[in-house]
Amino acid sequence: MNRVVLGLRYSGHAFEGWQTQAHGNTVQDALLKALQAICGERPVIHCAGRTDTGVHARQQVVHFDTEAERPISAWVKGVNNHLPSSVVVAGAKLLGEPFHARYAAVSRVYRYYFYASPVRDPFKTHMTWVHYPLDLVRMQQAAKLLIGTHDFSSFRAAQCQAKSPVKTLHRVSLVECGDHCYVEIHGNAFLHHMVRNIMGALFEIGMQRQPVEWMQAVLSAKDRSQGAKTASAAGLTLWEVEYPPEFGIADLFNSTSFDFNA
Known part of the structure; x- marks a missing residue:
């Protein structure tokens, strides 16, 4: 099982908050659809902080567990190809089970x-x-x-x-x-x-x-x-969401943290 960590940025104007809803018009719903296209499943997503309707995120951090084996570029470029323009994955990395997007944040x-x-x-x-x-x-x-x-x-x-x-x-x-x-x-x-x-x-x-x-x-x-x-x-x-430095979460929002040509 792989624990994938994503750094997200989004404009909240088009969404009714982060948390998934039956109508499907939330950031989490959009991300779930995009992830399903890449890994063939709808993983359980955990975020650093749930945002309300109309609230934006410059640095939102999420994680999910999956058995899918994909290169880092697939979790960035691949997922972005299936997201609306108001949401973007800025970076991705694989971390061990001790990391949790919400509970590891300081x-x-x-x-x-x-x-x-x-x-x-x-x-x-x-x-x-x-x-x-x-x-x-x-x-x-x-x-x-x-x-x-x-x-x-x-x-x-x-x-x-x-x-x-x-x-x-x-x-x-x-x-x-x-x-x-x-x-x-x-x-x-x-x-x-x-x-x-x-x-x-x-x-x-x-x-x-x-x-x-x-x-x-x-x-x-x-x-x-x-x-x-x-x-x-x-x-x-x-x-911004701050984590212990050993997780290297700040790297998710550095555009040079992965190979664009991979």
Whole structure:
């Protein structure tokens, strides 16, 4: 049995999330169809983190077990030939059973892109549009209050299945990029809708509807009803998944990690 590990990139616009559904319009469904064409079976796929409808991934990692013997190029070029243009396998490798796409991950990084403007920009469809002015300094101050190990129940969706609401955020930073911004959140793990609920609170503070200290009050309440509206999925990207270096997962997203001519 071979354990195949794939590095994926995808735009979430065309999909109703990662997790397979009866209607078949998910990233996992598209990948399953492509893999079946290459290995003649529908393997059980495990991913680093399930993304919601409309959420993108710059670095999504998946693994599956198969008895099929194929060259690495087949798991990249071959699978890509059967995928829609909005999904791509960036790289592949074979790893032993100790590796698990979800449980071997030590941290994850999400980026949430947004811009504030009186009118919507049709060239920023991968970002969230806020049509009110935003005080970025206040947002930066509030973001810092979330760093550390906390009970994030106030930022947890009702349907979240995580065993514990306690997570650790290593970094929460707001970066300005000319006509748009992004918030980058680096943590050991995330709850369902956690990033989008954090962004909803940051937007309330940025629009000066709430004081900076309100973020601490929401966090301490451990009650989702005390938080803000969930922000749109449009600006959210699973940016990076970190693993112990011995697995060499970063190589999956290096285009020179396999022979294109094989």
